[in-house]
Amino acid sequence: MAHDFGLQTASGHLTVSEESKAPYPDDVEAQFRADAAEVVARYPEKRSALLPLLHLVQSVDGYVTGRGIDLCADILDLTTAEVSGVATFYTQYKRHPNGEYTVGVCTNTLCAVMGGDEIWEAVSEHLGVGHDETTDDGKITLERVECNAACDYAPVVMANWEFFDNQTPASTIELVDGLRSGADVRPTRGPNSVCTFKQVSRVLAGFHDGLADEGVGAGPASLVGLRVARENGWTAPEGATASSGATSAPTTPGNTEVTPASDEAKAPKAASAAVKDGADDTPGEDDAEATTPAKAKRTTARKKDS
Structure with missing residues (x-):
């Protein structure tokens, strides 16, 4: 489909206009600094507050302006290059005027x-x-x-x-x-x-508007799996079952599911196989090491044969 729009270049989007560099009015800057102080106080390292502060800039200007970058850099003791590097990396930060x-x-x-x-x-x-x-x-x-x-x-x-x-x-x-x-x-x-x-x-930026509990949070299609699980009494697996008698292997961080093909499911089987292999006799094995009934029988049989 042919269009006469969509031709603006990336450089056009990223060029910081002179208008966006104009200093904030004194009252606007004072309020920004007060809000920024509240955000910064939430972090052990103040430079970690950069992401929410960039959203705060957009809440004032409607996009990340040159003056917003300067102010963030000043508040967080960063260079403007460091702030710009973050502002141009994430798509939620707009470097040109955004719509309402x-x-x-x-x-x-x-x-x-x-x-x-x-x-x-x-x-x-x-x-x-x-x-x-x-x-x-x-x-x-x-x-x-x-x-x-x-x-x-x-x-x-x-x-x-x-x-x-x-x-x-x-x-x-x-x-x-x-x-x-x-x-x-x-x-x-x-x-x-x-x-x-x-x-x-x-x-x-971290300032609640009181609307978090309004409306529907999750619709029926999103809750089908939860409903089916409750109807069947299903719960999330936590590793090998207690009835197996095997010690469950540590799960991979962030992975709570154990399937037949998963490493966590294979671990108890591998451990069991290792115990079984260890039960076999090895040359020069002392009779006192016969610790299982099957092993004791095989050791006795060898003594009789000899």
């Missing part, structure tokens, strides 16, 4: 085959913008997203990281039109309305 709402269309494998590609083409054409571009009214920044981590509801679209499940081209166009018009748009799961990019950025 970031709409991400998942086009990863499952969402794509379920209609994600069609949604992307339709909404991109409808808005007249391409990936990481913003509508003329400053309302919508459109993104092609690799995965929204909600495959059970594919195809999925997110608006400022709130879920809109089982979407179609028509429903997504209705979504962006509602956001642009200021209508009350409610996510499929999560809070009762979509917050602005600046509001969400403040939450990501």
Whole structure:
């Protein structure tokens, strides 16, 4: 599909404009420093607070500005190069003005085959913008997203990281039109309305907005496995069963499942085989080492034969 948009270069996205370098008004900087002090206090090393402070910059400016980089560097005793290196590494940090709402269309494998590609083409054409571009009214920044981590509801679209499940081209166009018009748009799961990019950025910086318990946290499709497990009384395996009498091998960090093919499941079998092999006689073995009935019988038989 031919477009006249989507041609902005990477350098255009990363160039820090002179406008973004203008110092903060005194009252804005004072409030930023007060909020930053609260964030920094949560970390044993203050440089560890860089990620939330960059979100805090976006909550004020709508993107990571040059003045925001300077202020973060000053507060955390970092160089501006160190701050910029982080700001340009993560895609949630925007180095050019972002829309009031970031709409991400998942086009990863499952969402794509379920209609994600069609949604992307339709909404991109409808808005007249391409990936990481913003509508003329400053309302919508459109993104092609690799995965929204909600495959059970594919195809999925997110608006400022709130879920809109089982979407179609028509429903997504209705979504962006509602956001642009200021209508009350409610996510499929999560809070009762979509917050602005600046509001969400403040939450990501670590300041709660009181909306965490609003709406549905997990839908039925996400809970099927849990329901089936409860109906059958299933629990997560913790290694070899106590009835086997074998000592369970240490599990791999982060791995709680023991399957027949896993190393944890093979370990008791290997240990058992080693004990069995050790039960066989070896040349020059002393009779006092016959510690099992089978071994004692074989030792007695050899004595009789001799």
